[in-house]
Amino acid sequence: MSEEPIVDLAALGADFARDPHPTYAELRRQGPVHRVLLPEGFTAWLVVGYEEARAALSDPLLSNDWRNSPGVADTDDDPWSSPHMLISDPPRHTRLRKLVVREFTPRRVQALGPRVQKVTDELIDSMLARPDGRADLVKDFAFPLPAAIICELLGVPFSDRDKFHHWTTLVTKQWNGAEAEAALAELDDYLKTLLADKRVHPGDDLLSGLVRRREEDEDALSDGEMVGLSVLLLVAGHETTTSLLSNGMLALLRHPDQLSELRADFSLLDGAVEEMLRHSGPTGTSLHRFTTEPVRIGGRTIPGGGELVLIGNTPANRDPSRFPDPDRFDIRREAAGHLAFGHGIHACFGAPLARLEAKTAVRSLLERCPDLALDADPAGLTWYPSVMMRGLPHLPVRVRATSRTGS
Ligand code: HEM
DSSP states (O other): OOOOOOSSGGGGHHHHOOOHHHHHHHHHHSSEEEEEOOOOOOOEEEEOOOHHHHHTTTTTTEOGGGGTTTTTTSSOOOOSSSGGGEEEEEEEHHHHHHHHHTTTOOHHHHHHHHHHHHHHHHHHHHHHHTOOOOEEOOOIIITTTHHHHHHHHOOOGGGHHHHHHHHHHHHOOOOHHHHHHHHHHHHHHHHHHHHHHHHSOOOOSHHHHHHHHHHHHSSSSHHHHHHHHHHHHHHHHHHHHHHHHHHHHHHHHTTTHHHHHHHHHHGHHHHHHHHHHHOOSSSSSOOOEEEEOEEETTTTEESSOOEEEEOOHHHHHTTTSSSSSSTTTTTSSSSSSOTTTTGGGGGOHHHHHHHHHHHHHHHHHHHOOOOOEEOOOGGOOOOOOOBBBOSSSEEEEESSSSTTTTT
């Protein structure tokens, strides 16, 4: 274990969750890599500089495999009973990713366009029908939209959304040890049962397709890998997009000049979504990486032997050496190159779907809700206490300016 001084991010509490950027700016001024204590309760090396983060994301000396972490390094156990590509290194990673990427063709994503629009319209209809003109943009829109789409794509019943959302939120945004581990086990069991059912009653969804292929080709995916993949796709397919929609809309609503420019000219939409990803993206850091041998990052040597390294997507995306005046939200800026979707072999392949959902959602909200406004003081909003995921449990908004008579 390293004797490096530790920056205690946990001690900053809710202030850090609400606005980590001043702390990250100070850390970046001091250097691109720091040893930190996280609100999640463990210590890690945190990479905060853009160039160093990008390089670290494709450094083969950093392993995603938990078997390289101290404690489990010498056993054959997989700490997660259901391995998946994000906790695997090549060659297992290559094999698992290839099997799914071929299901996520641009054509399949494009074909989802009308369905994404329909779900978006229905959710906006329900919000507009509220007598008081008020809504929680997370609960009423940003969660059910990507959840409905990933459920349809995977063949997971949308009627189970409250159940699985409770587990996936604990796993991604409220990691607190035992309770979150239990949630992960419940999610595993839930998907195990669902996959068993798909064996008997297959549909034309993606999970049924993988089950079918598995039965034709014994070598395709083990039982545990099938479950791991289903968990990963369900979690990654909606938790992140939910936070992109809510964090991104919050940024837009806090910048009325940018909001009116976008309303007046939707050719700015693609750039606006990229800027939401850069400025207010949902991924605070990468998932865990472990050193397999001493590794040089930003001129420092991190010891080998399973040191935990987190690569800071959020601080990298606010690095002034890459994005001038980085705290300014500017939908016209060149935001390309941001690390919100990661980089390297683990870069997000769901990005085209996330972008499709975000563009449809933002445009439809602005077109159909001309009076859309925040219904809370932004400084008083609660954020999830996670360094890995940046997200809001609630975002109160007014979807209509005036209440209906009698309400
Ligand atoms: C705004 C939405 C999204 C964001 C910001 C996002 C971000 C990311 C990031 C940063 C990674 C890499 C993590 C790391 O290197 O540790 C990743 C990986 C991944 N994402 Fe996404 N994601 C989003 C939406 C989606 C969607 C909609 C899906 C699926 C339909 C998805 C599926 C995956 C998968 C399977 C991986 C693992 C890839 C691998 O290990 O090779 N993501 N995502």
